[in-house]
Amino acid sequence: xxxKFRPHVHVLPEDDANRxxxxxxxxxxxxxxxxxxxxxxxxxxxxxxxELKTVQGPKMQNIPLRMLVLLIDFDNKIERxxxxxxxxxxxxxxxxxxxxxxxEPERLKADFKKTFEGIGEALAQDCADNHQxxxxxxxxxxxxxxxxxxxxxxxxxxxx
Numbered sequence: 207x208x209x210k211f212r213p214h215v216h217v218l219p220e221d222d223a224n225r226x227x228x229x230x231x232x233x234x235x236x237x238x239x240x241x242x243x244x245x246x247x248x249x250x251x252x253x254x255x256x257e258l259k260t261v262q263g264p265k266m267q268n269i270p271l272r273m274l275v276l277l278i279d280f281d282n283k284i285e286r287x288x289x290x291x292x293x294x295x296x297x298x299x300x301x302x303x304x305x306x307x308x309x310e311p312e313r314l315k316a317d318f319k320k321t322f323e324g325i326g327e328a329l330a331q332d333c334a335d336n337h338q339x340x341x342x343x344x345x346x347x348x349x350x351x352x353x354x355x356x357x358x359x360x361x362x363x364x365x366x
Contacts, residue, residue, distance in 0.1 A: 209240075210269045213363045217244045217275045218262060220251050223311035223322050224277040230326020234334070241364055251278040251286065255293050258302065263295040266302075273359060274298075278306040284348055303356040308345045317343065333357060333364075 219225040225247050232238040245262075248254045254276050266272050280286045287304055294302045307314045311322060318325055318340070328340045340346065341353060 210272065213241070213271045213273070213360070215242045215273045215275060215360060215364075216262065217242060217277055218254055218257060219244065219247045219277040220254050220279055220306070221247050221249065221311075223315075224279070224306070226322035227311060227326040227329070228275075228277060230321070230323030231330040232326075233323060234327045234330030238330070238364060251281075251290070254278055255290055259293060259295065263298055263302075266298055267295075273301045273303065273356075275356065276302065276304045276306075278304065279310045280306050280308045280348070282309050284308070287348070287352070300355075301359075303352050303359075305349050305352055305356070308348055314343070314345050317345065333361075 217228045219228055225244060228242075228244045232242050232244070248257050258274070258276060262274055266274060276290065278286070278290065290304045291299070311325075314325060315322060318328070320328065325340070329346075332338060332340050336357075341349065
């Protein structure tokens with residue numbers, strides 16, 4: 207459970223595959239689970255956006271140290287980032303991040319030859335080392351601008 211009086215991140219995954227990737231990310235370092243909470247999967251990227259607008263966004267208005275990662279499948283639609291960012295409520299743009307696999311996690315799993323959790327651990331290792339080894343994969347590199355924004359926001363309290 208995260209402490210609302212300290213900087214923290216909630217992760218809202220689209221589906222169970224994305225949830226498993228997020229779980230792998232926090233299992234990389236046991237201290238991460240003190241600052242990151244993974245919410246239940248929403249059941250689709252449109253439901254993630256709806257939950258942002260109706261539940262998570264309003265909560266964030268009263269919790270200024272909370273950041274939110276929307277973990278979605280892009281379904282080979284690069285414009286989805288623009289579409290989702292356009293629906294982020296005013297005042298939350300700097301604290302909400304949209305990340306995901308360009309197609310779907312199952313393809314990334316086949317390419318990496320890792321479990322979903324293993325993918326999450328590899329991505330966390332890249333973040334901890336400030337590298338792009340896994341993040342530079344063709345199915346993830348579209349996340350570059352969001353990832354840089356996220357890293358600059360969370361590095362001080364996640365990866366000292």
